[in-house]
Amino acid sequence: NAGVTQTPKFQVLKTGQSMTLQCAQDMNHEYMSWYRQDPGMGLRLIHYSVGAGITDQGEVPNGYNVSRSTTEDFPLRLLSAAPSQTSVYFCASSYAPDTGHGYTFGSGTRLTVV
Amino acid sequence: AQSVAQPEDQVNVAEGNPLTVKCTYSVSGNPYLFWYVQYPNRGLQFLLKYITGDNLVKGSYGFEAEFNKSQTSFHLKKPSALVSDSALYFCAVRDPNTGGFKTIFGAGTRLFVKA
Numbered sequence: 001n002a003g004v005t006q007t008p009k010f011q012v013l014k015t016g017q018s019m020t021l022q023c024a025q026d027m028n029h030e031y032m033s034w035y036r037q038d039p040g041m042g043l044r045l046i047h048y049s050v051g052a053g054i055t056d057q058g059e060v061p062n063g064y065n066v067s068r069s070t071t072e073d074f075p076l077r078l079l080s081a082a083p084s085q086t087s088v089y090f091c092a093s094s095y096a097p098d099t100g101h102g103y104t105f106g107s108g109t110r111l112t113v114v
Numbered sequence: 115a116q117s118v119a120q121p122e123d124q125v126n127v128a129e130g131n132p133l134t135v136k137c138t139y140s141v142s143g144n145p146y147l148f149w150y151v152q153y154p155n156r157g158l159q160f161l162l163k164y165i166t167g168d169n170l171v172k173g174s175y176g177f178e179a180e181f182n183k184s185q186t187s188f189h190l191k192k193p194s195a196l197v198s199d200s201a202l203y204f205c206a207v208r209d210p211n212t213g214g215f216k217t218i219f220g221a222g223t224r225l226f227v228k229a
Contacts, residue, residue, distance in 0.1 A: 040123075040221055041221055042204060042220050042221040042222050043158075044219075045216055045218070048216070050215060058216060059216075059218075090158065097208060097215055097217070100163060100165040100208075102150075102163055103150075103158070104160070105150075105157035105158045105159070106157050107156060107157045108157050
C-alpha cells in the first residue's frame, strides 16, 4: 500500500517558470489537500478538495492552481514561480474530515525558486 | 476563525523523564484536535486525536494527550521520554461546524531528548 506519493522530491525553478507538483493516493480517500511548510510558520493550507471535481481555497492560495479530475490525483500547479514560493510542499489525504479522520501525508517536495 | 498556538519553539528533556508539549486552540464549538510528528526529511505522521469522549486520549509510541475544554488546551504527554522521540511535533485543530475541511496547524515544537 503506497499511501500518498509526491513527485518530484526536489525541484529548482527559475523565477517566472511554471511547474506541476504531483500527488497521488491509493486509499480511496475523498479529501485531499496541499500544505506548504515554512520555518517558524508551521503548515499553511493552500488548496483542498472534498472529491473529484470539487476544489476550494485554503489560507494561502495565491499563485497556485489545483484540479481534481480523479479521486486518486490532486496536482498543484505553480503558475509563475516566485522566490516567495520557496518552501516544502506536502500533500495530505483522508476519509471525510468531518468524521474526525487524521491525515496521511506524502513525503514532501522541496522547491527552491531562484 | 480557528487557530492553534504552540507556545514553545523547543522543549528539552532528559531521557527517562516525562515530557509535555503544549498546545492551545481557539475554535467555536467543539473542536477536533490532533497531534502529528515529523522526523527529519519526512512527512508528518499522525499520532493521536480527540473527537469526543474521554479527555485523555492515547496514541502511537506511548504518547497521550489531555483535552481541557475550560483551558482550551490539548497538551501532548509521555511518561518516559526516549532519545528516538526527538522530532518536530505539530498540534492541529479542525472545526467540524464548518464542514471540517480546513485543518489548521500550529507552528510546531521541536523536542530534544538528551541521553
